[in-house]
Amino acid sequence: MIKLFNTLSKKIEVFKPIDDVVKIYCCGVTVYDLCHLGHARSYIAWDILRRFLIYRNYKVRYVQNFTDIDDKILKRAKEENSSMKEVSEKNITEFHKDMDALGILRPDSMPRATNHICNICSFITILEEKGYAYSTNGDVYYSVFKNKDYGKLSNQNIQEQNINQQGRMTNDEHNKKVNPQDFALWKKAKDDEPFFNSPWGKGRPGWHIECSAMVKDELGDTIDIHLGGSDLIFPHHENEIAQSEAANGKKLANYWLHNGMVNVNGQKMSKSLKNFKTIRELIKAGISPMTLRYFVLTVNYRKPLDFTEDALKSASEAWKNINVALSYEDIENYKFNSFDKTLTNESIEANFAESLNFEIIQKKQKFIDALNNDLNTAGAIAVIYELAKPIKNFINQSQRIKDMEINSKEIFSLSKRFEMLKELTEVLGLQKETLIKESSIDEEEIKLLIDKRLKAKKEKNFVEADKIRSRLKEKGIELIDQSRELTTWIRI
DSSP states (O other): OOEEEETTTTEEEEOOOSSSEEEEEEOOOBSSSOOBHHHHHHHHHHHHHHHHHHHTTOEEEEEEOBBOOSHHHHHHHHHTTOOHHHHHHHHHHHHHHHHHHTTOOOOSBOOBGGGGHHHHHHHHHHHHHTTSEEEETTEEEEOGGGOTTTTTTTTOOHHHHHHHHHTTOOHHHHHHOSSTTOEEEEEEOOTTSOOBOOTTOSEEEOHHHHHHHHHHHHHOSOEEEEEEEGGGIIIIIHHHHHHHHHHHSSOSEEEEEEEOOEEETTEEOOTTTTOOOBHHHHHHTTOOHHHHHHHHHTSOTTSOEEEOHHHHHHHHHHHHHHHHHHTGGGOTTOTTHHHHTTOOGGGSOHHHHHHHHHHHHHHHHHHHHHHHBTOOHHHHHHHHHHHHHHHHHHHHHHHHSTTOOOOHHHHHHHHHHHHHHHHHHHHTTOOOOOOOOOOOOOHHHHHHHHHHHHHHHHTTOHHHHHHHHHHHHHTTEEEEEOSSSOEEEEEO
16 A cells, blocks of 8 residues: 655555546646756656656556746746746756656646636636636735635734735735735736736736646546645645636645655755756766766655765765666676577476565565555665675676586576565666776776785875875776775776
């Protein structure tokens, strides 16, 4: 049984789909800039959810929107002497590049707010007719106090919000709103802004109503799961619930899942603190996409993720070991490859094969149990590492020892582990990254340089030792110090 923490109920619940197809809506990006580490954390988490549901034989329809009209987009268009559409199109293209690099499956549908204006207007009209919305001088607002359930997702107190909002409103808003907490469904167009025609005149939709309309258009009145970052709980998701349930007379979503925020060295990531990290910047700095993905998976999706050099280095080393293991079938000089394919349960001692198969099945179940438990990716990764370790050790050993004798039982064991490793890493979206590079350096030269480096280390000439390590790395050779006297290597 898959169990998920439901923000609405504030507890872990057994997941029960509405029908044969699991309907999921994920709040997408406002396309005014490149995606950052926070986006990576969110969309990797939901990619795991989707992949795991499919792995467990659920049919899934996954929808993720683009907010392509917004104050931030309009501001960026002015800064770039461009148009809202040009800014949006450019950043949608860049979004796909980043998500593809991180191995995130593309959604089944990616609606844009600007393509749903007619349905948004119809949605607002229904709210007016039911008494939940009112218009004033070209603007339309949702009347929060007409909804007795408002605040049920975030546990916000309406009266307290009302008081807090008093000092934040402009004079213009004071004149238009019945209550400070009321939020915009439709905004009257300013003279220098793009606009759409509506029953209330020229204008554009509010942010919250966009998602409500797109959920209804793409998935219907009630969906299984609604996803987003914890920063969207209030006001965005709270307002979505209020307007959707008021208009449709039905529950918007059965399960609400929210991921934790990203910190950098213990501080909230923000441009003002100059610790803002885009996905593009991190990859250009030499951090591989799968290292980033692995790093995100080391922490439960609901908890804050602290981006530090030490944490990233640890993730990089761990992923490197798994990546080496995933290269098992690609190393051309492994003489056992052709023999490997001929091995069957019948060619190996029955007791050995049975014991091994039981062990592999147990690891698979442990992996499933971890993800069943509110997407415990750290637990799932632990299983991955258990499977990868003996494969990685064998590969390193075979690189070191020429004409190494190969035991058929060992090959069989490695092959079975590798098959399961490939299956489970696919569920986590971890994709093998290029390990082998063309290198002109031969094994004899590698050995000579390693010996030279060991000598330098004994003489405490660490500058020279580091130079040799760097030289080898440039030629595609990664050194692994097993002890003070023994250094092994792999091609990277």
